[in-house]
Amino acid sequence: MAALASTRRVPRLACCLSASCSRYQSLQPRIRGQPQTRRLLQIDASPRARVPEFAFAFDIDGVLVRSSDPLPRAHKALSYLQSQRIPFVFLTNGGGKHESERVEELSAKLDVPIATSMFVQSHTPFADMDEFKHKTVMVVGGDADKCRVVAERYGYTTVVTPGDILTAYPTVWPFSNHLLQNYVAFSRPLPAPIDPASPSTSLKIDAVLVFNDPRDWGLDTQIIKDVLLSRNGILGTLSPKNGDPSLPNNGYQQDGQPPLYFSNPDLLWAAKYHLPRLGQGGFRAALEGVWTALTGGAKQNVELQKIVMGKPHQPTYEFAEKRLIAHRREILGQRQEGALAPLKRVYMVGDNPESDILGGNSYRSPHGTDWASILVQTGVYVEGTTPAHVPRKIVGDVWDAVSWAVAQEKWSANP
Ligand SMILES: [Mg+2]
Helix, strand or coil: CCCEECCCCCCCCCCCCCCCCHHHHHHHHHHHHCCCHHHHCCCCCCCCCCCCCEEEEECCECCCEECCEECCCHHHHHHHHHHCCCCEEEECCCCCCCHHHHHHHHHHHHCCCCCHHHEECCCHHHHHCHHHCCCEEEEECCCCCHHHHHHHHHCCCEEECHHHHHHHCHHHCHHHHHHHHHHHCCCCCCCCCCCCCCHHHCCECCEEEECCCCCCHHHHHHHHHHHHCCECCECCCCCCCCCCCCCHHHHCCCCCCCCEEECCCCCEECCCCCCCEECHHHHHHHHHHHHHHHHCHHHHCCCCCCEECCCCCHHHHHHHHHHHHHHHHHHHCCCCCCCCCCCCEEEEEECCHHHHHHHHHHCCCCCCCEEEEEECCCCCCCCCCCCCCCCCEECCCHHHHHHHHHHHCCCCCCC
16 A cells, blocks of 8 residues: 555744744743743753653644644643653654744644754754765755755755756756746756866765655656766766676666655655645655666666655654654753653654554664554544554544553553
């Protein structure tokens, strides 16, 4: 069965909750007006308070919101956890906007204060890839150049898009010429020309980051293919190693070409149309089809070498666990330096067996933390059917999930 993602155009997060942060400042009137609010921010841990050894990771669409509207008991569930200082993070395959925008939206919808560091969306792990921050990366996907802007906010200093390349060299993909006017509106000059006669000064791509669902599959496929067949990532060149049977992968991607990252594996997702729509995974499948046609594919022992992130893949869960541990230390460990007990269990609450549940079940924590999956019936999963991947527990909604988990943990302040 094809992976069916929940609606992925999700809210975001992004503040540090420091005194200088605008999000924090915006919360101040509420803090003054409501004595409980500071407690809700989960930053007021008492050294004598019992420390929870469990935490939560929540999918968003189909768990906390549906078609942009908050689900009935989402506020209750999150507010309860915050009142108990039980840590949680959000883990979504959505993307396309900076975390700060998503956090603002989600926080407003659910009426719960959220820090940016608690929010992991499909491309959030790109924010930690410091090795490319001062190189030239090509960002693919998303509306206009919104993902370029997100990448720059992550700290990437030189970001090009396929639209920049098309605008500078319309002959690179003549079938998108009718869209040139559209691209001109947001494209930028290239940091270097495409000049195969002078490879040392020509545009060189050091990483390809598919941030979000590509909008112009033809252009994006053409440019990614050009980069992957190039010598050392230099546009306009062609590697002489391509097709060399004496080399691994028949010589493909063996000549210094940049790594190719995908942020989201979802083949399909639930949008407003009554049937599922193709997602970033659909684009990847199309690119792999072209790659197979060009290289011979599996029959020639050639694969498209790439790194796929997002649920259900291990790197995304590792990243989320890292964020969760840091967040937990922030809210519980400030006055318990060195004494914070390790995190024993994380409850992954989701509506999609193919991503949330499969990911939670198959994740192997490097810290030995047990990840327990809980499937809710407020999204993709249809009550009464057999889920493709069996969760630890099936419940009605997110409040049921929290109630069941805290009972499992014998948490004294049961809801
Ligand atoms: Mg979902």
